[in-house]
Amino acid sequence: MPGEISLLDCLPADWRSGAFLGRVQTAAGPSPILVVEGVAYDMSRVAPTVAQLVEQLPLAASAGEALGPLETLDLPLLSPVDLQCIKACGVTFALSALERVIEERARGDASAAADIRGRLEERVGGSIRAVVPGTPEAAALKAALIEDGLWSQYLEVAIGPDAEVFTKSPVLSTVGLGAEIGIRSDSTWNNPEPEVVLVVNAAGAAIGATLGNDVNLRDFEGRSALLLGKAKDNNASCSLGPLIRLFDGDFSIDDVRNAEVGLTIDGPEGYRLVGVSSMNQISRDPLELVRQTLSEHQYPDGFTLFLGTLFAPVQDRDDPGRGFTHKVGDIVAISTPRLGKLVNKVVTSKDAAPWTFGLTALMTNLATRGLLTVAEKETA
Incomplete structure (x- = not known):
């Protein structure tokens, strides 16, 4: 993988025995890949997008074009999803619920967070960790917190019925x-x-x-x-x-x-x-x-x-x-x-690479490569 980060260093320890999906940037454009037994296959002629590839699983890697062992892949790796x-x-998580309440009560002021964190953890830390969302016990905890003036919209999604x-x-x-x-x-x-x-x-x-x-x-x-x-x-x-x-x-x-x-x-x-x-x-x-x-x-x-x-x-x-x-x-x-x-x-975000390759650009690229007709045949 080009750049300072080694793909090999970022793979799971058992990557040679697992099955993986991803996307790479080829000279022609972005292409979905299937990795089986440590070998990467370009699947763009079978499924031009990862979203389409997912719908065709299980799929034999041999239906694609072999790119070689994953550790020698010299194509830029993209985000592994596209149309999803x-x-x-x-x-x-209970702890993240408390942190959201802290943000809310601190009004975005980080300097006020430590004091609020201590008071809130002392009052509800243990009980909120033990309760199962949407249960009668959760409803009882909600009632108690409302009575204490500690209820929050974040606690609603943490222990209420709706995620x-x-x-x-x-x-x-x-x-x-x-x-x-x-x-x-x-x-x-x-x-x-x-x-x-x-x-x-x-x-x-x-x-x-x-x-x-x-x-x-x-x-x-x-x-x-x-x-x-x-x-x-x-x-x-x-x-x-x-x-x-x-x-x-x-x-x-x-x-x-x-x-x-x-x-x-x-x-x-x-x-x-x-x-x-x-x-x-x-x-x-x-x-x-x-x-x-x-x-x-x-x-x-x-x-x-x-x-x-x-x-x-x-x-x-x-x-x-x-x-x-x-x-x-x-x-x-x-x-x-x-x-x-x-x-x-x-x-x-202002200095990050601008996002310029959207849906129109992808469809145009796939059409130029003659891949949209493949997709139509596969879904016909």
Whole structure:
């Protein structure tokens, strides 16, 4: 893989035995790849997009054009999805619920967070971790918190019957391994959100998983939940990769349920932050989140679903009590043994590479390559 980041260093330990989907930038344009037994195959003549490739699974890799062993791949790796909707679930862990309440009560002011965190944790920390969302026990806790004046819209989605599901990013706007990730230039309190991301087909079945960074602006969301769009959806604010690992006899949804997602942030000034998000502490099962996403909605091109994160960085970076926020130049690495490692460098969204290759450009490219007729034949 071109650049400073080695693809081989970012693959799962058992990558030679797993099956993976991804996208590469060829001279002709973006192409979906299928990786089986460590060999990459260009599948564009069979399925011009990853969304179409997903719908044709299981598919023999021999139907594509062999590109050679994955470790020698010299084509730029792109985000592994294309036409799928990019959906995300928030506040799926008790700790993240408390952090959202802190943002809300601090009104986006990081200096006020430490005191609010201590008071809120003392009052509801243990009880909120033990309760199952949507149960009578959760309703009783809600009533008690309302009586104490501590209720919040974030607690509603943390322990109420309905999960938070939102659209993170427009189709084709996500970035992949090694790309720059963006934060708004006018944000002063923000962080990465290291997450496992499910890939779901048009029929609503989860077919695999990848890693994702749901970059979040805590100051914007803290000022008002109505600013969620600006807090979440900015240029280069969503990364995925390195590849989609397909579910098979050796890798299943249980591996997602039990994943330990590591995060390291290395700052240009020598700052280092290390954290772990344990998926077994999630409040709602991943497939329940898929079910709620599909409730009264259809996704004919499939979707990806960020499952949320336990990680909420509070380690001070500059002034005591102000916690963590990104600096330009941060290197963010998200990893788990069975999905590999996703590495990106932080810049402002204004300085990140502009998003110029949208749906019109993709359709034009595929038509120029003579691939749209292939897609029509395959779906006829």
